Amino acid sequence: MNLNTSLKAMGNRFQAIAVLCLLATALLTSTVVAAPGERYLHVRVEDAEKGESVNVNLPLSIAEKILPTVNKGNLHAGTVRISDADIEGVDIKAILEAIRTAPDNEFVTVKEQDQNVRVAKSNGNLIIHVRDNGKDKRGQKVEVTVPLKVVDALFSTAKQNELDITAAIRALDGAGEMLLVTVEDASQHVKIWVDSRNTSD
Amino acid sequence: MMLLGKLALGFAGTALAGAGLLCSEGIVVVNVVEKSPERHHIFVPAPAMLIPIAMHFAPKEKLAEASREIRPYLPTIRAAVEGLRESEDVTLVEVKEPGQHVRVSKSGGSIIVDVEDEENTVHVSTPIRAISSAIEQLAAADSNTRP
Numbered sequence: 001m002n003l004n005t006s007l008k009a010m011g012n013r014f015q016a017i018a019v020l021c022l023l024a025t026a027l028l029t030s031t032v033v034a035a036p037g038e039r040y041l042h043v044r045v046e047d048a049e050k051g052e053s054v055n056v057n058l059p060l061s062i063a064e065k066i067l068p069t070v071n072k073g074n075l076h077a078g079t080v081r082i083s084d085a086d087i088e089g090v091d092i093k094a095i096l097e098a099i100r101t102a103p104d105n106e107f108v109t110v111k112e113q114d115q116n117v118r119v120a121k122s123n124g125n126l127i128i129h130v131r132d133n134g135k136d137k138r139g140q141k142v143e144v145t146v147p148l149k150v151v152d153a154l155f156s157t158a159k160q161n162e163l164d165i166t167a168a169i170r171a172l173d174g175a176g177e178m179l180l181v182t183v184e185d186a187s188q189h190v191k192i193w194v195d196s197r198n199t200s201d
Numbered sequence: 202m203m204l205l206g207k208l209a210l211g212f213a214g215t216a217l218a219g220a221g222l223l224c225s226e227g228i229v230v231v232n233v234v235e236k237s238p239e240r241h242h243i244f245v246p247a248p249a250m251l252i253p254i255a256m257h258f259a260p261k262e263k264l265a266e267a268s269r270e271i272r273p274y275l276p277t278i279r280a281a282v283e284g285l286r287e288s289e290d291v292t293l294v295e296v297k298e299p300g301q302h303v304r305v306s307k308s309g310g311s312i313i314v315d316v317e318d319e320e321n322t323v324h325v326s327t328p329i330r331a332i333s334s335a336i337e338q339l340a341a342a343d344s345n346t347r348p
Contacts, residue, residue, distance in 0.1 A: 038288060050298075050299075052298045054294075054296050056294050057293060059284065061284060062281065062288060066281050066284065068280075070277055071273075199292055
């Protein structure tokens, strides 16, 4: 009788432990799924002619930490200084403000015999497409898509002639998964993108 | 008999604690396999704790010189090491060329460098904690030599 009672009590205890284990597992699993993952900046360069490829996968959090510590050349404390000559008196912030407030549109379309250029705004992104069919360029195609909030972050410093790279990386981290740059020609292919996968595959 | 048992237990405990202390910074692994017909194989697993110990025996002047050279880059190196320690496992760089494959990755608290070419296969694994300790020791080397 006593043995039966003890076995029943043990069975109940095991059941309770099993239920607790299941709950804990479910809680942990949901926490893991819900946790915001690390985002990576991927750079892939492939040269089909030479049979070479380079893949770089950089966690954005590391880039954010490293950039403010670099003081070399034009890069200081996470900002890049552009020479005044490059700006040539153009108020870049005013132009960006105009682009931001404008509806989705094609701003520039240039069609020449060897070159097509297109600058547009679409779904909060600044899009630049260049296709060059010149002799040296071998049908080079460049496509750049940058979220406007990344561009905003880039120009968020108080100084007119500085780009805030750290702020741009931070904004990129929050912008979601996206293809930023592709450059293609007859043999080379360059791709830069952001996602939450730790490999370039 | 009892006394012998206690002594053995003491020795075993000390050896175990010593081994634990020695391996507390992880293990540095160097594995080199030559692809020549002789096929030499070098496999060296060494406690990472030995790196700072070995640095004590390096000439002080040389260490101080290295320390001065590394000083401007210390904040960047520290930030990179801290970021790597906190990040998930990732292949940081991978380069493929005909006959050569290089991969630098972070895996389980270590930085791993794998190089494969036509002659050798090289694998080096270094715990990030050991890299951090060695860098801090190197950083302190300059101030240690000053009077």
